[in-house]
Amino acid sequence: xxxxxxxxxxxxxxxxxxxxxxxxxxxxxxxxxxxxxxxxxxxxxxxxxxxxxxxxxxxxxxxxxxxxxxxxxxxxxxxxxxxxxxxxxxxxxxxxxxxxxxxxxxxxxxxxxxxxxxxxxxxxxxxxxxxxxxxxxxxxxxxxxxxxxxxxxxxxxxxxxxxxxxxxxxxxxxxxxxxxxxxxxxxxxxxxxxxxxxxxxxxxxxxxxxxxxxxxxxxxxxxxxxxxxxxxxxxxxxxxxxxxxxxxxxxxxxxxxxxxxxxxxxxxxxxxxxxxxxxxxxxxxxxxxxxxxxxxxxxxxxxxxxxxxxxxxxxxxxxxxxxxxxxxxxxxxxxxxxxxxxxxxxxxxxxxxxxxxxxxxxxxxxxxxxxxxxxxxxxxxxxxxxxxxxxxxxxxxxxxxxxxxxxxxxxxxxxxxxxxxxxxxxxxxxxxxxxxxxxxxxxxxxxxxxxxxxxxxxxxxxxxxxxxxxxxxxxxxxxxxxxxxxxxxxxxx
Amino acid sequence: xxxxxxxxxxxxxxxxxxxxxxxxxxxxxxxxxxxxxxxxxxxxxxxxxxxxxxxxxxxxxxxxxxxxxxxxxxxxxxxxxxxxxxxxxxxxxxxxxxxxxxxxxxxxxxxxxxxxxxxxxxxxxxxxxxxxxxxxxxxxxxxxxxxxxxxxxxxxxxxxxxxxxxxxxxxxxxxxxxxxxxxxxxxxxxxxxxxxxx
Ligand code: SF4
Numbered sequence: 001x002x003x004x005x006x007x008x009x010x011x012x013x014x015x016x017x018x019x020x021x022x023x024x025x026x027x028x029x030x031x032x033x034x035x036x037x038x039x040x041x042x043x044x045x046x047x048x049x050x051x052x053x054x055x056x057x058x059x060x061x062x063x064x065x066x067x068x069x070x071x072x073x074x075x076x077x078x079x080x081x082x083x084x085x086x087x088x089x090x091x092x093x094x095x096x097x098x099x100x101x102x103x104x105x106x107x108x109x110x111x112x113x114x115x116x117x118x119x120x121x122x123x124x125x126x127x128x129x130x131x132x133x134x135x136x137x138x139x140x141x142x143x144x145x146x147x148x149x150x151x152x153x154x155x156x157x158x159x160x161x162x163x164x165x166x167x168x169x170x171x172x173x174x175x176x177x178x179x180x181x182x183x184x185x186x187x188x189x190x191x192x193x194x195x196x197x198x199x200x201x202x203x204x205x206x207x208x209x210x211x212x213x214x215x216x217x218x219x220x221x222x223x224x225x226x227x228x229x230x231x232x233x234x235x236x237x238x239x240x241x242x243x244x245x246x247x248x249x250x251x252x253x254x255x256x257x258x259x260x261x262x263x264x265x266x267x268x269x270x271x272x273x274x275x276x277x278x279x280x281x282x283x284x285x286x287x288x289x290x291x292x293x294x295x296x297x298x299x300x301x302x303x304x305x306x307x308x309x310x311x312x313x314x315x316x317x318x319x320x321x322x323x324x325x326x327x328x329x330x331x332x333x334x335x336x337x338x339x340x341x342x343x344x345x346x347x348x349x350x351x352x353x354x355x356x357x358x359x360x361x362x363x364x365x366x367x368x369x370x371x372x373x374x375x376x377x378x379x380x381x382x383x384x385x386x387x388x389x390x391x392x393x394x395x396x397x398x399x400x401x402x403x404x405x406x407x408x409x410x411x412x413x414x415x416x417x418x419x420x421x422x423x424x425x426x427x428x429x430x431x432x433x434x435x436x437x438x439x440x441x442x443x444x445x446x447x448x449x450x451x452x453x454x455x456x457x458x459x460x461x462x463x464x465x466x467x468x469x470x471x472x473x474x475x476x477x478x479x480x481x482x483x484x485x486x487x488x489x490x491x492x493x
Numbered sequence: 494x495x496x497x498x499x500x501x502x503x504x505x506x507x508x509x510x511x512x513x514x515x516x517x518x519x520x521x522x523x524x525x526x527x528x529x530x531x532x533x534x535x536x537x538x539x540x541x542x543x544x545x546x547x548x549x550x551x552x553x554x555x556x557x558x559x560x561x562x563x564x565x566x567x568x569x570x571x572x573x574x575x576x577x578x579x580x581x582x583x584x585x586x587x588x589x590x591x592x593x594x595x596x597x598x599x600x601x602x603x604x605x606x607x608x609x610x611x612x613x614x615x616x617x618x619x620x621x622x623x624x625x626x627x628x629x630x631x632x633x634x635x636x637x638x639x640x641x642x643x644x645x646x647x648x649x650x651x652x653x654x655x656x657x658x659x660x661x662x663x664x665x666x667x668x669x670x671x672x673x674x675x676x677x678x679x680x681x682x683x684x685x686x687x688x689x690x691x
Contacts, residue, residue, distance in 0.1 A: 023676045024669050033669055035676050037684050047526035055528060056494075058663065067687040087524045094526040105687050126685045156571060156600070156662065163663045166673055259683035267683035 010277035012174045013243050014209040017149040017274065021132050023166055031168040037131035039161050040117045041068035041104065043095040044422075045136025049159035050098040060102045062165045067126065068099050068106040071116045072422050076385055076412035079109050088423060102162075115388025115414040118142040118356040122226065123390055125255025129244035129271040134161055139356050139438065140239075141232040145225035146252075147244035147274050149209070152233065172238050173283040175208040176276075179216040181290035185488050186471040188366070189224035190358060190436070190455035192216065192288070193231040194296035194306050200286060202304040205237030208284065211276060212242050216290035222251040223362035230357045231438050234303040244271045295470045297343055298440050298453040300331035305440075307343060309458065309470050315339035334442050335450050336430075343468050346452070348434045350427060351382045351463040352445070353456060354412075355419035355437035359387030361394050363436065363456045368400045369482040370460035370471060371407040377466030382409035383425065385417040409463070421446045434462040494602045496659035497632055500583045502556025504628035504639060505546060506620040510561030514573040514594065517565070523572060531576040547580075551625030555580075557637075559616050559628075560587045565594025574601045584630045586637055586646060588613055599652040600662055604632060606646030615642060632656060 011019070024033040039062075046068070053060065060066060073088035075081075083089040092109075099106035107113040113120055118139055121127040129147035133140060136158040143150035157167060179192055197204075210232050217225065225242045232240030242248075249268055252258045259267045294308040305328065307314065316328040316339065332339065337346070353359075353367050364386060376382050384404045386392035392414050395401060401411040418425040419437040427433055427449025436459050440451035452468060461469040464479070472488045474481055522534040539545045546552055558577070564587040565573060574597045577585065584604040598605045608616075619639045620626055629638040632653060636643050655665070666673075 024672045033666065033672070035673070035680075037680075038687075048528040051526070051528040056661075056663070064686045064688050090526055105689075126687065128683075128685060131684060160663055160666065164666045164673065165677075166666060166669075168662075168666065257685050257687070263683045266681070270681070270683075 010280040012276040012280045012282060013147060013211055013241055013274055014149060014172065014174050014239075015280070017130055017132065017147070018171055020130065021149070026168070026170070031170045033166050034132060034169045036134050036161050036165055036167060037065060038121065038126055038133045039066045039165070040121055040133065040135035040137075040140070041066060041095075041099075041158070042071050042117045042135070042137065043091040044072045045155050046098065046158055047091065047094045048155050049136070049162055050094075050102065052156075052159040053102070053162055056163075058163045060104060060162045063103040063105070065165060066104050066162070067121075067124075068095060068104050069114055069117050069120050070095060070107070070109050070415075071114075072416045072420065074109050074114075074413075074415040075424050076415050076417045077424070079413045085424070110389075112389045112393065115386070115391065116356045116359065116416055118226075118230065119360060119387030119391060119414075122146070122222070123255070123388060125252055125258035128252060128258065128267070129248060130274050134167065138233045139230050141237070142226050142230040142356055144209075144229040144232070144239050144241040145222060146248055147241060147271065149239060149241070150229075151239040172209045173207050175205060175210050175237070175284040175286065176282040177210050177212050177286045177288070178214040179212065179288045179290050180214040181216055181292075182219070183216055183290050183293060185485050186457055187293050187295060188455040188457055189220050189227040191293055191296040192290070193228045193234075194298065194303070194453060195293055196286070196288060197231065197235045197304050198296070198306045199288065200235055202234060202302050203236045205232060205235035208237050210235065210237045210240045211282070212240060213276075214290075217242055218245065218247075220247075221362050222247060223360040226360065227357055227363070231303065234438055243275050295455060295458050297458060297468055298451075299335065299337060299343065300328060301334055301440055301442050302327075302331070303438065303440060303453060305331055306453070309343050309468060311343060313337045313339050313341045313343065344473065346468045347432070347466055348380060348452070348462055348468065349431040350418075350433040351376075351380060351409075351459050352385070352418040352433055352435040352437065353383065353459050354385030354387070354417050355435075356387060356416070357438045358436035358456050359385060359391065359414075361391055364391070364395045364400050365398070367456040367460045368403045369484070370457060370474070371409070371463060372403050372482075374407060374464050374479065376408040376463050380463055380466055382407065382463045383412060383418060384409050385412045385425075386414050388414045407463070418445050420444055421449075427451075434459050434468060494659045494661040494664060497583065497602060497604055497656040499632065500556055500604065500630040502583070502627055503552060503554055503625055504557040504559055504616075504620055505552050505555045506617040507546065507558050507560040508617060511563045511566060512560060513567030514565060514570050515567050517573040518570065518576040520568075522576075523570060528575060529579055531572060532579040532581075534572070535576040535580040549624070556583050557628050557630055558582050558585045559613060559620065560585060561613065562588040562610065564590050565598075566591040569593045569597070571597045571601070574598050574603050578603055586613070586616070586630070599655060602656065602659070602661070604630060604648070604656055606630065606635070606637065606648055608637065608644055608646045612644050616644070
């Protein structure tokens with residue numbers, strides 16, 4: 001970093017948050033020392049960090065800025081029984097022992113605040129505008145939806161933050177992703193981010209903080225903004241951000257850890273300044289027309305290999321870049337798909353509704369609004385996993401669990417579940433899944449499993465029809481749908 | 494992290510090039526939850542072979558590994574450094590290291606010195622002539638001594654300074670402890686804390 005930040009230079013949101021956290025400025029190309037406001041911890045990436053502290057005889061500097069939860073290894077059935085798989089059990093037991101030893105608050109299996117770390121931080125009101133958030137997990141980018149600077153770190157950095165509450169870092173570059181217009185009914189935040197990734201590629205965001213802007217982003221709920229920021233990492237970016245606004249403040253007010261009284265007023269006054277200045281310059285800019293977007297789905301084995309649901313499996317022969325062509329050929333072989341197949345003719349075995357991308361109350365509501373009063377397709381397993389124990393209870397208060405069960409789906413306990421093959425919820429080899437999660441890598445959901453990334457609305461429609469489907473397809477079939485979706489183009493309701 | 498200045502001990506003539514981190518420590522050991530205790534994991538596949546050099550009595554307690562070029566390539570796992578350290582190694586000499594491995598080593602107190610290939614051949618020849626012979630790696634002088642041969646090795650000034658001072662990343666940052674404390678005093682009251690909610 002050669003240009004020193006000054007108070008008077010027009011700045012982006014990311015630069016403002018960065019500047020407010022510089023403990024010591026790096027000289028001669030050395031990194032800045034950045035203060036970390038909130039450190040989230042889970043069982044997979046923390047054990048060696050705690051062990052390192054123990055070896056060096058160092059304490060956790062700020063247990064009061066650190067919080068832990070159990071998510072990756074936890075079962076979503078019979079959570080009162082001991083965890084069967086020894087490695088999983090060991091990781092959870094180690095986290096519990098470490099949190100007890102170092103005085104860190106832990107939300108264990110059975111606690112109402114247990115759940116996916118990126119669902120828990122926001123629901124507690126810990127994630128807020130203008131703070132820095134880190135976690136030993138790449139999807140920490142989720143928290144940027146509040147106008148926080150949030151990014152994933154490695155285990156040695158986890159140890160560094162535990163010991164010092166800081167990280168030496170070089171500033172990231174900034175990229176504006178502007179999405180203007182109005183989404184059609186049936187098109188969601190998930191479709192926006194899948195389209196962004198298909199457009200800029202899985203490496204397109206490398207080294208950048210992405211700031212999502214424009215009317216389509218502003219109109220999203222916090223849950224929708226989190227879905228978008230969550231998958232910034234799938235575009236290769238370090239972080240994603242959305243400037244805070246009234247939607248952000250309304251979400252936060254009254255949450256358990258949100259400021260109150262005079263502190264709340266002072267916070268909001270500051271948060272309102274966290275907008276990119278009109279004359280600030282981004283290092284790169286990308287535009288997307290929200291009016292044009294359709295429900296999106298992936299056909300391959302990386303999140304950039306996606307198309308609109310109404311399109312067909314692409315033909316690798318038409319891809320000019322030889323590396324991309326080879327990747328596409330390999331992906332189609334793994335996915336067992338023939339070029340030219342209409343996406344909507346692809347049958348699935350499993351529908352997974354969950355993960356830190358899409359397991360919040362809004363997501364569950366969207367899913368439930370489609371399946372309500374219907375039956376799932378024969379032979380399709382439907383697994384619905386709330387992101388946290390609290391989300392689960394909130395959904396149950398609305399009767400969503402009953403909707404899922406009457407549909408023929410399974411209503412599970414909170415956790416990462418089938419997002420990754422680290423707990424008992426896994427695809428069998430060769431099984432095909434429509435999944436609301438964020439990664440469709442080979443074997444991600446279980447060895448030999450095949451993943452199509454979709455939105456909750458597409459997941460629900462697919463669960464009903466048995467093939468990859470949109471809400472418009474349900475309408476065309478003559479299904480009754482929620483009034484919100486009746487204006488879908490071509491609908492005859 | 495312990496300060497490193499002079500390392501004296503049994504040196505192993507490790508006639509292998511392209512030793513990747515999967516060979517240094519296979520992936521199955523990554524499931525563990527500790528940062529130490531990886532001595533059994535080091536080169537575990539090769540150690541199945543009774544003829545493997547580290548299975549020979551002369552090399553029972555080695556401190557210095559003298560390897561061929563491209564040491565530490567492959568996956569970036571820090572476990573590779575832990576395994577070498579836990580086995581007793583304090584220095585690795587090679588004509589070329591993979592960057593990430595070398596970075597990880599420097600941060601964790603494992604000295605990595607670069608000498609050219611003909612020199613490595615010379616050191617191997619000396620060591621093989623009397624198996625189990627001790628060598629000395631002098632970080633202050635930047636030299637390796639094996640028998641009558643004393644040769645210079647390369648290490649960048651910054652890593653050398655860190656090793657001499659015994660500073661890991663955290664130790665480095667804690668030199669700014671006062672600045673951190675000052676910053677904490679300025680933090681606004683609205684910022685979140687994870688203490689029990691009000
Ligand atoms: S839900 Fe999936 S992506 Fe999110 S934290 Fe868990 S494993 Fe990672």
